Amino acid sequence: MLSESIHTDIVINASDGSIPAHRAVLASRSPVFRSMFSHDLKEKEMSAVNISDMSVEACQAFLSYLYGNIENEQFLTHRLPLLRAADKYDISDLKEACHESLLEDIDTRNVLERLQNASLYQLPKLKTSCMRYLVKFGKIYDIRDDFNAFIQFADRELIAEIFNDVLAVWKGF
Numbered sequence: 325m326l327s328e329s330i331h332t333d334i335v336i337n338a339s340d341g342s343i344p345a346h347r348a349v350l351a352s353r354s355p356v357f358r359s360m361f362s363h364d365l366k367e368k369e370m371s372a373v374n375i376s377d378m379s380v381e382a383c384q385a386f387l388s389y390l391y392g393n394i395e396n397e398q399f400l401t402h403r404l405p406l407l408r409a410a411d412k413y414d415i416s417d418l419k420e421a422c423h424e425s426l427l428e429d430i431d432t433r434n435v436l437e438r439l440q441n442a443s444l445y446q447l448p449k450l451k452t453s454c455m456r457y458l459v460k461f462g463k464i465y466d467i468r469d470d471f472n473a474f475i476q477f478a479d480r481e482l483i484a485e486i487f488n489d490v491l492a493v494w495k496g497f
Contacts, residue, residue, distance in 0.1 A: 341380030354413040
């Protein structure tokens with residue numbers, strides 16, 4: 325239905341393109357979309373939703389999820405934009421799917437970004453796993469330069485938590 329654009333009645337404008345969609349599907353999956361289309365807002369009047377913080381490819385993955393036909397590779401490629409959209413449009417099952425998926429492959433290349441996202445989107449299991457990876461497994465030393473850059477810009481409460489965990493581990497020695 326989505327791929328053939330049959331009876332579409334709204335356009336999703338991504339940062340680099342547009343995708344036709346169905347209000348009923350969007351409204352049935354998200355209370356935010358439901359509210360947009362139920363009240364006299366510009367989205368209802370113009371029959372368009374601007375999602376300028378997503379690429380058209382990520383937006384296509386988002387819509388595929390909402391329509392129930394996302395491919396695993398598409399999901400894995402766009403997990404972080406999907407997480408952002410899930411939080412923004414209050415789609416708890418997508419947020420949880422992203423949360424679970426992000427737990428599976430934490431490594432030195434992505435741990436700081438995942439920790440930041442865990443803090444930003446209130447993902448407790450991901451936050452705990454990232455902290456454990458950094459502190460208890462000693463990976464904080466493997467990414468010293470990246471970590472130093474991270475602490476310059478990260479949320480102060482998050483940095484305090486990391487240092488408290490580091491101190492707690494050191495007390496055990």
